[in-house]
Amino acid sequence: MKLDVVHDVQSSYRKLIESMSRPGLVSNIGEQAARVDIETGFYPSTTILMFMLLDTEVTFHVMSKRANEITKLINQLTYAKAAEADNADYLFVLGDADPRQLEKVLRIAKVGDLKNPHESATVIIETSSVTNGNEFVLTGPGIAMETTARVNMTGEWLEILAEKNVEYPLGIDLILTDENHELLCLPRTSQILKRVAG
């Protein structure tokens, strides 16, 4: 069966809305992802996000070992235009990207300005696993008291993200997805603390 670009994208959007409004909530779009039958070289969940968010009105940038090839493919599938990383509306950091590339993207992604904080980038990151594990403690709007999250990402991304989002309402919003089609969102309002053993 083929991905239904109306209904599957709609139901995935509702899962994304759930996760975006409740940071730390892991939503699964496996049912929809199972119907993705085009070979893109990235996760089916990323393909759905691509169909959900991209069209001629917005720009994107891809971080991957096969960036050129995938940029061309996304452009053909959605008609969205490619842009430099510091100017793109949507940044895709694919699973085969180097941790340093993720750090670079987080450093240079646009944060909007005080009058137009919505003119900021959304970063979609592929990792091997996204769970509710006890690695980070999240607080902020959308979270009743506090919640936990665990993502399989290395490097200094967390410190860079904290620095990036320091001047609220300026900042970037992250959507993380994994091999099991899980979605987790870290909007700029979320305060993320690394759980220290002890």
Added chain:
Amino acid sequence: MQIDYNYAFFDEGSKREIRRATLKAIAIPGYQVPFASREMPIGRGWGTGGLQLTLSLVGKDDVVKVIDQGSDESVNAVNIKKLIEKTTGISTTDETSEATIIQSRHRIPEVPLKDGQIMVLQVPLPEPLRFYEPSEFETKKLHAEKEYSGAWLMLFEQIMKYGNLATDADHPVMVDDRYVMAPSPIPRFDNSKMNYSEALILLGAGREKKIYAVPPYTKVVSLAFDDYPFEVESFEDNHCKQCGAAGVFMDEIYDDETETTYFQCNDTSYCVARLNHQTV
């Protein structure tokens, strides 16, 4: 003539535009995100912002409730429901607890909202500083600088004129300690329902082309002064004439024949549900 619309009336490009703005609005609580508002088959100012949000959200498994000033059966609510039903084939309900999406003009239902529901509010004037500053260019700057003296000044003028905070509806709120926001023309009675709400609240202004949001569990404080605290409408010891309810938002109705006034629940589905559970 048979016209076959796309599912939920909109083409997919329009839905993407609204969805992108909605996601940004959730990420920046209280900030008005501009979006390319669509031409709708109802007049601007009749709920086009709310309707656009609802249509961008709705799917096969949803049950939609639409209310207009607390009533499920007013012309506006009925027509919006018909449009949603005809273009999606989903069912609608009057029962607040059964609905997954609740579109409303000027009320938040009496039955508490819960996790999994989305409250969509129709907004005529999204800019809380508009009466103080007519220029959009300037109000954007005021929000950018968190310069809200104008909002306080408007409240101060009410005290000078009337001796108390006299906003009848749309009393401004501070969201997440950052943005002053128009909660849409809900009565002051409903303002507290936004504070740490369990459900996501989305607000849409079609004519003014803005979408904004209050995520669940977000601090929403009604603006007030230390010596003039925020107060909600009081119905004192009055009870609903139909169901006997107290402590809910009520309409005061004048009876021509007996020349008396009486009170009645404003939220009709709440009132009917209570009546249905009462034994005669």
